[in-house]
Amino acid sequence: MTMVPLAAMILGAAFCLLAAIGMLRFPDIFTRAHAASMAGLTGVGLILAGAGIASGDLSVAAAVIVGIVFIALTAPVATHLLTRAALKSGVEPAAPTNIEK
Amino acid sequence: MIELATDIAFAALGLGMIVVLIRVVRGPTLADRILALDLLTMLGTGIIGVFAIRSGEYLYVDIAVAIVVVSFVSTAAFARYLVSRSER
Numbered sequence: 001m002t003m004v005p006l007a008a009m010i011l012g013a014a015f016c017l018l019a020a021i022g023m024l025r026f027p028d029i030f031t032r033a034h035a036a037s038m039a040g041l042t043g044v045g046l047i048l049a050g051a052g053i054a055s056g057d058l059s060v061a062a063a064v065i066v067g068i069v070f071i072a073l074t075a076p077v078a079t080h081l082l083t084r085a086a087l088k089s090g091v092e093p094a095a096p097t098n099i100e101k
Numbered sequence: 102m103i104e105l106a107t108d109i110a111f112a113a114l115g116l117g118m119i120v121v122l123i124r125v126v127r128g129p130t131l132a133d134r135i136l137a138l139d140l141l142t143m144l145g146t147g148i149i150g151v152f153a154i155r156s157g158e159y160l161y162v163d164i165a166v167a168i169v170v171v172s173f174v175s176t177a178a179f180a181r182y183l184v185s186r187s188e189r
Contacts, residue, residue, distance in 0.1 A: 006106040009154055013110035016147050020117030023124050023140055029132050032124075036140045044143050047110070047150040048165060055159040067166035074173040078139065081180040086132035089187030 005054035012046030019043060027094035029086050033079045040075035041068075107155040114151065118144050135179045142172040 015038065022035030045068045052064030093099070121144065124137040146165045153161035 002102065005154065006103065009110050009151060010106055010113075013113040013147065013151065016144055017113040017117045019140060020120040020144065023137060024120050029130065029136060032133065032136060036136050036143075039140055039143045039147075044147050044150065044165075044169070047147045048162060051150050051153045051159065051162050054154050055162075057159060060159040060162055063162050063166055067162070067169060070166070070173075071169055074169075078173050078176040078180075079136075081177055082132060082136055082139070082183075085180040085183040085187075086130065089132070089183050091130050091132055 002054075005050035005052075008046045008050035008053065012043045012050065015039060015046065016043035028097070029091055030083055030093055030097075033083050037075050037079040040071050045071055103155060107151050110151045111148065114144050114148050118148075132183060135176065135183070139172060139176045142168060142175075146172075 019035045019039035022038075023032055026032045026035060048064045048067050052061040055061070118141060121137050121141050125134050125141070128134045128137055146168050149161050149165040149168070153159050153165070
C-alpha cells in the first residue's frame with residue numbers, strides 16, 4: 001500500500017523532467033508550450049495525488065482534488081493565452097512550420 | 102524506502118529546474134522566458150509536494166495549491182503585458 005503514492009510521485013517527477021528536457025530541445029515557443037503544459041497536469045497532478053494518497057486524510061485529499069481540478073481548468077487557458085500573445089506580438093514559428101491561410 | 106523514492110524525485114525535479122533555467126537565460130523571445138518561468142513554478146510546486154510526502158507534514162499541500170493559483174494569475178498578466186507591449 002505504501003508503494004502506490006511513491007510510484008505516482010516518481011512518475012510525476014519523471015514527467016516534470018521530460019517537460020523540462022522538451023523545454024530545452026524543442027525549436028520554438030509553440031512546440032515548447034506542449035511540453036510546459038504537460039508538466040502541469042500529469043507531473044504536478046500525479047505528485048499531489050501521491051501526497052493525498054500517502055496522507056490517508058480526507059481533508060488533505062479534498063485539498064489535492066481542488067488543486068488538480070484547478071490545474072486542469074487553468075493550465076490550458078494560461079498556455080493558450082501565452083501562445084496567442086506570442087503570435088500577436090510577432091514571434092515567428094520555427095522553419096518547418098507550414099501555415100495554410 | 103520513502104527516503105530513496107523522494108531522493109530520486111528530488112533529483113529529477115532539481116535537474117529539470119536547472120535545464121529550465123538554461124531556457125530562461127537563453128530564450129530568444131520574452132514569451133519563451135515567461136513560459137519557462139511558468140514551468141519553473143510548476144517544478145517548484147512539485148518539489149513542495151515531494152517534500153510533503155517526505156516530511157509527513159501534509160500542510161505543505163495547501164501551499165502547493167496556493168502557488169499554482171498565483172502562477173496562473175501571473176502567467177495571464179504577463180500574456181496581457183505581451184499583447185499590450187506589441188500594440189504600442
